[in-house]
């Protein structure tokens with residue numbers, strides 16, 4: 337997907353996965369992958385502001401906050417979880433496992 341060197345702590349990269357786009361975050365050295373589509377109204381979730389100190393992303397459309405680890409919304413208007421994906425590092429490359 338991308339080299340780990342290109343995803344230092346505090347950064348995010350968008351990666352294509354079939355018809356979807358996934359945001360991969362490096363939050364304090366832990367990698368999280370979350371779908372780039374909000375469960376409320378399809379906002380580009382992974383492209384919102386995010387909080388590296390708490391591993392939370394804020395939907396740029398209506399402001400729901402989501403836990404990057406679980407995809408569970410922490411504030412309205414969203415109330416359904418978004419998909420999250422396992423992430424690993426192989427030979428210095430970040431790999432996201434997507435089950436279509």
Ligand code: FES
Pocket residue numbers: 374375376377378379395396397398399400412413414
């Ligand atoms: S589209 Fe994300 S909170 Fe509405």
